[in-house]
Amino acid sequence: MKKKYNLIAGGILTGFMLFLVILGCFWTPYDPEQMDAGAKLAGVSLRHLCGGDQFGRDVFSRILVGSRTTLLVACLTVAIGATGGLVLGAFTGYFGGWIDELLMRINDVLFAFPSILLALVVISLLGGGKYQVVLALGIAFIPSFARIVRGEFIRCRSYDYVQSARLMHAGSLRIMFVHILPNIYPVLLSSIMIGFNNAVLAEAGMSFLGIGVQPPDSSLGRMLSEAQAYIFSAPAYALFPGVAIILLVLGFSLLADGLKR
Amino acid sequence: MKMIGKKLVSMIITLLVISFLVFLAFAVIPGDPALHKLGTEATPEKLQVLREQMGLNKSLLIRYFNFLAGAIKGDFGTSYSYNMPVRSMIGEKLPVTLTLSVMSLIIMVAVSVLLGIYTSRHQGNWVDRFIYIVNQVIMSIPPFFGGILLTLLFGFLLHWFTPGGYVSYKISVPRFLGYLIFPSIAVALPKTAMAVKLLRSSLMEEMKKDYVRTAYSRGNRTKGVYYHHVLKNALIPVITFWGMAFTDMMVGSIIVEQVFGIPGLGRILLSSISNRDYPVVVAVILYLTLFIVVTNFIVDVIYRIVDPRISGQ
Numbered sequence: 193m194k195k196k197y198n199l200i201a202g203g204i205l206t207g208f209m210l211f212l213v214i215l216g217c218f219w220t221p222y223d224p225e226q227m228d229a230g231a232k233l234a235g236v237s238l239r240h241l242c243g244g245d246q247f248g249r250d251v252f253s254r255i256l257v258g259s260r261t262t263l264l265v266a267c268l269t270v271a272i273g274a275t276g277g278l279v280l281g282a283f284t285g286y287f288g289g290w291i292d293e294l295l296m297r298i299n300d301v302l303f304a305f306p307s308i309l310l311a312l313v314v315i316s317l318l319g320g321g322k323y324q325v326v327l328a329l330g331i332a333f334i335p336s337f338a339r340i341v342r343g344e345f346i347r348c349r350s351y352d353y354v355q356s357a358r359l360m361h362a363g364s365l366r367i368m369f370v371h372i373l374p375n376i377y378p379v380l381l382s383s384i385m386i387g388f389n390n391a392v393l394a395e396a397g398m399s400f401l402g403i404g405v406q407p408p409d410s411s412l413g414r415m416l417s418e419a420q421a422y423i424f425s426a427p428a429y430a431l432f433p434g435v436a437i438i439l440l441v442l443g444f445s446l447l448a449d450g451l452k453r
Numbered sequence: 454m455k456m457i458g459k460k461l462v463s464m465i466i467t468l469l470v471i472s473f474l475v476f477l478a479f480a481v482i483p484g485d486p487a488l489h490k491l492g493t494e495a496t497p498e499k500l501q502v503l504r505e506q507m508g509l510n511k512s513l514l515i516r517y518f519n520f521l522a523g524a525i526k527g528d529f530g531t532s533y534s535y536n537m538p539v540r541s542m543i544g545e546k547l548p549v550t551l552t553l554s555v556m557s558l559i560i561m562v563a564v565s566v567l568l569g570i571y572t573s574r575h576q577g578n579w580v581d582r583f584i585y586i587v588n589q590v591i592m593s594i595p596p597f598f599g600g601i602l603l604t605l606l607f608g609f610l611l612h613w614f615t616p617g618g619y620v621s622y623k624i625s626v627p628r629f630l631g632y633l634i635f636p637s638i639a640v641a642l643p644k645t646a647m648a649v650k651l652l653r654s655s656l657m658e659e660m661k662k663d664y665v666r667t668a669y670s671r672g673n674r675t676k677g678v679y680y681h682h683v684l685k686n687a688l689i690p691v692i693t694f695w696g697m698a699f700t701d702m703m704v705g706s707i708i709v710e711q712v713f714g715i716p717g718l719g720r721i722l723l724s725s726i727s728n729r730d731y732p733v734v735v736a737v738i739l740y741l742t743l744f745i746v747v748t749n750f751i752v753d754v755i756y757r758i759v760d761p762r763i764s765g766q
Contacts, residue, residue, distance in 0.1 A: 301470045306704045309741060313478055316726040316734050393595050397708050400597050401723055416598060420712065423601060424609055431605075434598035441593035 199450025205443030209436070213263055216256030224253040224410065243428040245418065251429055254410050255436050261411040262440070265326055266391035272330025273391075274384055277337020282368050284338070285345025296342070299335045307332035308394050315398070320406045329394050333387055340383050344376040385448035389441050396437050412437050457754060464750045471742050472524065476517050479731045529736035534728045539736045542721060547740065548622065550717035552630070553706040554744075556637035558699050561645045565691070569652030570684070576657065584649070591646040596705040600639035600712035607635060617714045636713045640705040644698040651694055655687040689760050696752030700745045 227247040243251050284292040302310065307329065314328035348354060349372070357371050398404030399413030407414070412433045419430035511519075523529065529539040572581045594602070608616040614635055620628040659665070660683060668678045707719035718737055725733035 298470070301467050305471060305742065305745070306700050308704045309738060312722070312726065313475060313734075313738060316729070316731075317478060389593075396595055397597060400595075401708060401711060401719075403723065403726055416601070417711075420601060423605055427605055427609075430601050434595075434601060437595060437598060438590070438593045441595075442590060445593060446589065 196450065198446045202443050202446030202448075202450050205439055206447055207443075209259065209440050209443055212256055212436075213260050216253075216260050220250075220253035220256050222250035222253045224249060224257045225408070226250075243426060243432070245415075245426075245429055246422060251415075251432055254415060255412070255433055258410040258412045258415055258433065259436055259440065261322065261405055261409050262392060262395055262413070262437075265322060265329075265395045265405070265411070266388050268326040269329040269333060269391040269395070270384055270387045272326065273333025273337050273387055274380070276330070276334040277339075278341050278380070280334065281338040281341025281343075282345055282373075285342035286349055286364065286368050286372070288346075292342075295338075299338055302335040307336075307390070308397060311394065311398065312403070315403050320403050322405050322409050325395055325398060325404050329391055329398075332394075333391070337383060337387065340379060341376065344379055345372060348372045348375055382448055382452060385444055385451075389444050389448075392437065392441055392444075456757060460750055460753050464746050467746050468743065469521075471746075472521065472739055473517060475735055475738055475742075476520055477513070479735055480513060480516065524736075524739065529739075530732040532725075532730055532733050534725070534730045539732050542733060543718070543736055543740065546716060546718050546721055549715060550703070550706050550710065550719065551744070552622070553633055553637055553640065553710070553715070553717065554699065554703045556630070556633055557641040557644075557702045557706065558695070560637055560641040561648055561698060561702070562695060564641075564645050565648035565652055568649045569656060569691075570679075572649065573653045573656035573660075574679075576653075588646040588650055592643050592650075594643055596640050596643065597708045597712050599642050600636060600709045603635045603639050604712065619713070619715050632713075633715070636706075636709050636715060639709050639712070640702050644702060644705075648691060648694060648698065652687065652691045655690050656683060659683045659687040685759060689756070692752060692756055692759065696748060699748050703741060703744060 227249055245251055245254065280295065284295050310332040311325070311328035314331060315324060318324040318327065345368070354367055354371060357367050362371070395404055395411065396413035396416070399411045400417040402414075402417060405411040405414055415433040416430060416437075419426070419433065423430045520530075527540050529543075531537065532539050532542055535542065568584060572584050575581050604616050607613040614632065619632050622629040665678060665683060668682060669675075706717065707722060709715075710717045710719035711723075718740070721733060722737045724730075725737070
């Protein structure tokens with residue numbers, strides 16, 4: 193029963209956040225860049241649902257746009273990490289041999305290394321920005337995906353259906369991606385969902401530190417780092433972007449929990 | 454013992470590989486450190502002399518070995534932007550970040566053991582359900598936002614501490630530790646929530662095993678079985694998690710330092726990243742790696758003490 197509640201609550205939260213993001217693509221109550229001296233650090237009101245920031249920009253409008261950036265970065269990051277990890281894990285897991293040995297040793301080393309730290313190295317080489325963050329985090333996420341996929345491929349390659357496909361002269365690529373891949377979807381899906389959450393948190397953390405998404409792009413983490421200077425005069429400005437991050441992550445983790453058997 | 458030796462070797466190999474990768478990454482990027490150092494005063498002759506001095510003319514491998522020989526002695530060269538040894542820049546900040554991470558670790562271990570045992574022994578009652586829901590929410594709070602919330606609640610509304618009132622450990626150790634309490638809670642919160650959840654399910658899984666039933670049927674008391682047998686076995690996966698969480702908390706500390714205005718490794722890392730002060734970046738990252746690798750090693754050793762079966766494999 194608990195699982196079902198998780199699924200429902202997660203679905204509602206994720207749906208709500210997705211609705212806000214899609215809404216932000218077409219309509220925002222104010223221009224997110226428009227500065228209004230009257231709304232400088234304004235509190236919560238009907239005119240400004242989440243108050244105003246230090247330039248008098250509408251925080252709600254900026255959350256709508258900022259969540260989009262955050263979501264975009266997270267999706268692209270997971271796409272790079274999962275694709276890279278899938279290819280690497282599939283080949284090493286299926287074929288084994290010395291390449292597998294070598295890659296997995298390197299993978300073990302990288303796995304012990306926190307992904308944000310790895311991303312920091314990449315960022316300090318490439319500089320900050322939306323796509324640099326995607327690249328940095330994407331690369332940093334490959335080892336953990338590769339490890340999971342490899343484990344699954346090793347488990348699956350000795351199964352009967354793989355043997356019989358091999359007897360029917362199916363090529364290795366076909367066996368790997370047509371026969372084995374669909375069998376590891378559940379594992380892949382749950383690690384993608386966990387990866388998505390990690391990506392949201394990592395992006396927020398990096399943008400909060402000022403080395404992630406750069407202006408003019410706004411992201412939830414950036415808003416928080418700007419709001420931090422005004423937490424005593426305008427608490428709402430810091431609270432709402434933070435709550436948006438929590439809702440995004442909470443919704444997804446509940447959904448992932450509920451989908452698990 | 455043999456296992457520990459083997460782990461020690463693999464720990465050193467890990468350190469070598471990471472140090473080489475980091476060194477390589479910063480060595481191949483475009484930009485000449487010698488030119489950077491001279492700035493506008495650069496003339497071809499001066500450049501040549503300085504490059505010779507800094508050993509930039511040698512091959513990459515030799516430069517790596519020179520770098521490594523320095524790094525082992527704690528010498529990471531000179532900062533580009535401050536023109537002072539990297540060692541003296543980092544030396545004072547290191548204990549701050551380390552103290553913060555260790556305090557977070559202590560909070561996580563203490564709270565997760567207490568709550569994990571409580572919730573698994575009283576599963577289904579309202580406290581357990583309440584903790585379950587709170588846990589789910591806390592898991593989603595990024596440490597830096599947790600820090601902002603704590604600052605608002607305990608610093609601004611309740612006045613339990615002064616935000617920004619950091620005291621160096623050189624001035625007063627108790628006040629230094631006192632200021633770090635809230636930051637370490639912020640770092641520990643999400644990981645603690647995960648650890649409670651993990652320990653609870655691990656304990657419940659363990660209670661279903663045959664040996665527990667046997668122990669009961671032989672007339673053992675509930676508490677005896679629980680604390681002597683079940684807890685020890687249930688802790689095994691949790692210890693692995695604690696080890697992984699500690700490395701994450703080290704990175705989390707760097708971020709949370711910015712919220713509470715603590716001058717630790719975080720501030721130095723950030724300013725050196727934006728100034729492209731690569732020797733400092735390399736040094737900070739390698740120090741963090743060293744702690745992470747050593748932690749993993751300690752976790753492995755503890756693991757074998759708790760579960761002697763593992764060393765037999």
